[in-house]
Amino acid sequence: MTETLYPVDYPGEAMTTTMPAVTAPVRPRGVRRVLYESGYALSAFPIALVGFLVVVIDLALGMALAVFIGGVLLISVGVMVARGFARFERIRLQGMLGRPAATPSYLCPRPGDGFWRRSLTPLRDAQSWLDVVWALVGLLTGTLAFAIALAWWAGAAGGLTYWFWQRWIPESDGDHGLAYYLGLGDGRTAESWLNLALGALLLLTLPWAVRLVVTIHASLAWVLLSSRADLQSEVARVEGGREAARIAEAESLRRLERDIHDGPQQRLVRLTMDLGRAKRQVADDPTRAAATLDDALAQARETVAELRSLSRGIAPPLLVDRGLAAALEEMLAQSSVPVRSRIDVPAQLPPHVETAVYFVVAEAMTNVAKHSQASSAEVTVVSHGAEVEVRVEDDGIGGAHPAKGLGLAGLRQRLAAVDGTLEVTSLEGAGTAVVARIPG
Template identity: 80%
Template sequence: MTETVTMPTATPATAPVSAPATDRPRGVRRVLLETGYNLSAFPIALVAFIVVVIDLALGLGLAIFIGGILLISVATMVARGFARFERIRLRGMLGRDAATPTYLCAPAGAGFWRRQLTPLKDAQSWLDVVWALVGLTTGTLAFAVTLAWWVATGIGLTYWFWQHWIPEGDESGLASLIGLGEGRTTESLLNLALGVVLLLTLPWAVRLVATIHASLAWVLLSSRAELQQEVARVEGGRDAARVAEAESMRRLERDIHDGPQQRLVRLTMDLGRAKRQVSDDPDRAAATIDEALAQARETVAELRSLSRGIAPPLLVDRGLAAALEEMLAQSAVPIESRIDVPAQLPPHVETAVYFVVAEALTNVAKHSAAASASVSVIDAGSQVEVRVADDGIGGAHLAKGLGLAGLRQRLAAVDGTLEVTSPEGGGTVLVARIPVLQG
C-alpha cells in the first residue's frame, strides 16, 4: 500500500478555515448562475437592510435601557447570518473563494451578559452590519441592470412575432425616429438587430454588475479571513520553529552526552592511569597514552560531525551547492544527483535544503536497505524543490520515528511542505518544497 503524507505548515485551531475552492461555471451555465445571483441580490439585500436597520434603530432608541443593548447585539447576529448566506452564494453561484473569518466568541462557561455583548466587540460583526446596509445599493444595481438587459434582449429578439398585435397608430417607431424609414418590416429588423447586440453583450453586462456586487461582498465579508490566515500561518511557523529548535537542542545534548562526553571521561581516566604508570611501567604508560590519543582523535571527529549538524562550515563558506556535493560524495549509497540552485539563496532556505537532504540520506543509509538513490535540488523560481528517491524496502512514515517528524517541524518553520510516498517494497520518494521570499 502506498502511503503519501503531505505535511504543510502547522495552523492553529483558531485559524479561519477556507471553504474548498469551487470550479467557476463556464458558458451558458455561468451566465444563468450570474443572472440568478443578480436577480436574487435585491430581495435578499432588501430584507437584510430592513431587518438590521429596524433592529439597530430600536436598539439605539432604547440604548438607555438594558433591552436596547441586547437589540443591538441581536442586530449584529442577524447581520452575521446574512453574511454567512452571502458567502454561500458567492461560493455556490459564482464559484469564488469566500472564506469565513473567525468571529470573536465568548469563552466556554461565560455568563449571559458576556455572551450577549461579545459580538459588539468583534470587528467582523460590524463589517457584516455594514454589508447589510450598503449591500442594498449594489444589489439594486445588479438586479436592475440584469432585469433590464434580459427584458430588452427578449423584446428585441421577439418583436417580429408580437408586433402584429400592436394596433396601427400615428406614432412613429424607433426606426423612423433615427431616420431608417417607416413600416413594420423596418421596425422589426431594427429591433431584431438590437436584440442580437443585447444578447451578445448580455454575458458581459451581467458579469460586470455581478462582479461589482460580489467584490463588495468579498471585501467586507471575507477579506479579513485572508489576514487571519496569514497571522495563523506566521504563528504556526513560529511555533514550529520553536519546537524544531527545542528538538535540535535536545538531540544535540543527547548526542554530546552519549558520544564526546563519554569519550572525554574515558580520556581523563586513561591520562590519569598513564600518569600513575609512568614511573612504574613506562611501556604500559606509553600504550595507555596511545589509547588516549586515539580517544582524543575520535572525540574531535565526533565533535566536528556534531558541529556540521549545527552549522556546516562548508555551507557557510562556499554555499549550498558545494556543501551538497561534499555530502553526496561521502554517502555510503551510490547517489545520482542533480543540483541546480542559484549561488545566492536566503540563509534559512539554504540551511533547510541542506538538512532535508542530510536527513533523507541518513534514513536511506540506516533504514532503507537501498542499493542506490537519487537527489534532485531544483530552483523553481518561487520555491526550491528537493526530491530524494531510493530503491529500498519503503514503508517510511511518521509513526516509525525515522526523523521525518523533526524534518516536518524544520520545514514548517520556513513555510515549507513535505510529501513522502513510501509503498512497502517499492522504495521511498521524499519531496520537500521550500518557498523563497522574493524581494
C-alpha cells in the first residue's frame, strides 16, 4: 500500500502538483541585523539544549522499551517532538535572519488509516529523521554560536565600560594588570585604556564574529530542515509541467480536429458534390457545368487557404525555414488589427522556445482580433539574458481573464510545459496586456 504526501500543516488534505508559493522573508539590515543575529546566536544554545534533552530522553526510553508496545509509540512521539523543534527553527530562520526556510512535505497517513498505521507513519518519513538529526547535532553548532556571541558581547561591553566600574575592584599592593605585562604601564589608567581598546576592537569585529557562527548554525539547519523542500518543489514543478504539456497537447489536438471538421472537411464535401454535379451537367448543359466548376475551383482555393492557416497553427513552415522573426513578421502582416512590432531575438533559439513564443503571439493576436474591439495593438518580443519576454498590448475594451477561456487558459498550460509564465492585465475599458516569459 502506498502512502500519500500531505502538507505538514494540513494532514487531512492531499498535496497538489504544485508547491505553494513562499513569500521571501525580509532580511534585516545594519544594526538591526547585528541585533537579530546576536539574538539568534544567544538563543540557539538553550533551545538546542532543550530539544536535545527531550528528544534523546524520549528516544532512549523508547528504544529501551522497544520490546513493549509503548516503546515503539515513545519513539514515534520523540520523532514528532523533533518535528516541532524543527518547525520552530524554521520560524527562527525566517523571522530573525530573514532567510527562506520552506517546510518540506511530510509523509502522513491517509484518511481512514487505523491507529497503529497513523502512529508509526512518522517513522517511515525521511524528513522526520532529518529533524531528529538536527535535534542531536544542532546542540554542537548552537553551543558554538552561543559561546562566541556571548564572549564578543561580554568582552565589548566590559572593555568599553571598564573605566567606570573598575573603581569597585579591590586593589592591593603587588597586583598588576594585563597592561603592566604588555609594557603599557601600571595602574588603573593604563588598565582602563587597554580595556577600552580591547572593547572597541571586539565591538568592531562583533558583526563578523557573530555572522560567522550564525552562518554555520543556520546553514546546517537549512540543509537538514529545508533543503528537501526545494527538491520537492522542483519535482512538483516538473510533474506539473509534464501534466500541462499533456493537457495542452490534448487541447490542441481537439481544437485541430474541431477546426478541420467545421472548416476544410465541410468544404471538401461540398467540393465533391459540385464536381459530381458538374460531371452530370457536362453533356447536357456545358454552360452550367462551367459555372459549377468555377464554384468548385473557388471552394478548392478556400480549402487550401484554410488548411494553410491550420497548418500555420500546428507548425508554421516559415518558422522552420527562416526562423522566429520572419514567422512573426508574416503573421503580424496578416493581422486585421494594425500592429506595431518590435522583435529582437537571437537568430538561433531552442525549437521549443521558438514554438512557444510563436503560439503566444498567435493566440494573443487572435484574441485581439476576435474579442478586444481594439483599433491598434503592439507586439514586443525581446531576449533578456536567459529568457525571452513576449508582450502583446491592445487598446480594446479589456476584461480578458484566463478563467473566461479566450484561449488564455490553454496558453498558460502550454507555457507551463516549457517552464514559462503568463501574466494578463486587463481592466475594463483600459485594454489588455499579455506578458509571457519563457526561459531560453
